[in-house]
Amino acid sequence: MATRRHFLKTAALAAAAMSVPPSPSASASQAAQARRQITIGGRRVRVIDVHNHWDMPLPAEIVKGTPYEERMKGPGLDDRVAILDKQGIDIAAVSVNDFWWWEVKDRGLARAICNYHNETLAAWNKKHPDRLVGMASIPLQFPDLAADMLQDAVTRLGARAVTVGGHVNNESLSLPKFDPFWAKAAEMGQLVFMHPNGSANLLREGALAGNGGLGNIVGNPLETTVFLSRLIFDGTFDRFPTLKVCGAHGGGFLPSYLGRTEVACIRPGQKCIIKRKPSEYMRQNILADTMVFTEDGLRHLVAEMGVSQVVYGTDIPFNWPAPVDYVLDAKSLSNADKEQILGGNLMTLLRITS
């Protein structure tokens, strides 16, 4: 947590430094000039970002007097459109991803927090209807309420997807108790965007401390890999075959190191209940963002999953090197592939028509 806050602060400082304008009018014209417009083969294409964080602060009337008062602090979203302009992103699907509110035991408080997230994201969508869309926050520790709130966020507030973490207070999301949520997401055709938080559900205390930032570098893809593996091996995708789940950071290790998972059930002594091969879920139910950072990493991801399963993601406001250019410059992709990955797939999944 300290690390993430530190990063948010760094990102905010960087953003502030970038936007010191001589005068408001000059700033406006600078913004107008600075919007990068992406074209492929001379044709304007739409760029949509599935992985766009907002550590949204909460108002006093919701968290004052609760153990979550420190959540009143957090960055605003005022500079977000300028960041999108600069990076050539047309639409960001913004989500709140720390999932600290899944620890809240009071049902009313959990509802109020998620409702505030969803209404605030709806307000930003209203302010920038062609630039920002929101993903629903849900209280997954109360699966029935989570299902209701997903419905509400979509029908009343215009949410285009929903976001989850890799575990609910250490419980696997493949447990039957969470089926009401998966059933609702499948029924409503809502994309589920999964974002990890360092494998706190899996690791021994301090196990990934030390040099190299492995708590993030290894811990995040590990949590995503276990989360997706459980949805596969515990039969969640078989129960809800229309479900679409996008794993952050290229879907963790799973698609890039698919071979071992693929042969797991053909080894002796296994009690697999899955109806299809793991690779088939990769090509139908599972999606990954593009955050693998190199040309051969992206080529490999697309080869294992198919073009339809890979979507553009940046991790904004964090400073990972995930520019549009690395998709645009990929020699392994056709122009049509690039267009799909940068925006076409998400236009369908997020129901973006214009």
Place this chain on the structure above:
Amino acid sequence: MKKIIASLAALLLLTVLTSAQAPSPAASAAQGRRQVSINGQRVRVIDIHAHATVAEVAPVVKGTPYERQAGGRPLGPDRVALIDKQGIDVQVLSINGFWWWEVKDRDLADRIVRAQNQGLANFVTQFPDRFMAMASVSLQFPDLAARQLEDAVAQYGFRATTVGGHVNGEDMSLAKFDPFWAKAAELGVLVFMHPGGAENIIRDNALDGRGDLGNIIGNPLETTYFQSRLIFDGTLDKFPNLRVASAHGAGYLPSYLQRTEVACVVRNNANCLNKKKPSEYLKTQLLADTMVFSDEGLRHLVAEMGVGQVVYGTDNPLNWPVTVDLVLNAKWLSDADKAAILGGNLARLLRITS
């Protein structure tokens, strides 16, 4: 680790039962030796990843708490039949349970290791053109390990040694283990790393359940962590002559390299000690076996590491898909590349001349 040993032993037994149904080993050996050639040219296939147990250890641990861990079925003529059938010309045997690293009595630890090395040497002597062996060492006593390695090289002509991913939970990048690394580098001995389910990282039972995740995820995770420590803690810089080959395609590290590659740049708490980019170690000091089980997985592994860093491995006698045809059928590899991966790289590293 005990659990892994038990399942390893069970699988060894299963393999024995299965192969017992075959005709006599002699008959199948005579008829069944596969000779691998590429475009009419016979090439030598050398296997880096082959588990072994030797009978010589049992008397040493009799009456100690380790009596049962030394179990498993010792090497015998059935192994010759197996490598004949699979087209392996030279198999480099190693004992990989590392249960003897828990032994606190220095004298007992030494006697176990010397019995293992003697047992391996006894088997190799029977089939000198078909088998080589890797030295076991008592890494819980780093100075002793260095001496054991030196002795095994001098006495038996071993050219490799094998390690796990941690020593009783301790990282092998700790300075206390430098005497071992220094000796391996000095002697030009290849180090083969094999994981044991990431028990140093993963909380008890956190990977239980369907899909065999303790193996399918735990093993590549431990391997990834082990290599990350050697990189980020500067071990590979301290010993630039060191060559470390890791099991199962070296875990996630090469297949999902990019997050590691950007760690020191993006994470301002990463504290990196490495002098070069992670990818540079992957192209020089680190090697991977071919156990990634798909054409695309192997293509990506070779793309990230280079042909010179990928070596053939089977996991004999355990029941994993054999990957020799994966290499032979790879359309994207030249004949010379195929010969290098199947045996040429290891012939050079292990100084096999004939």
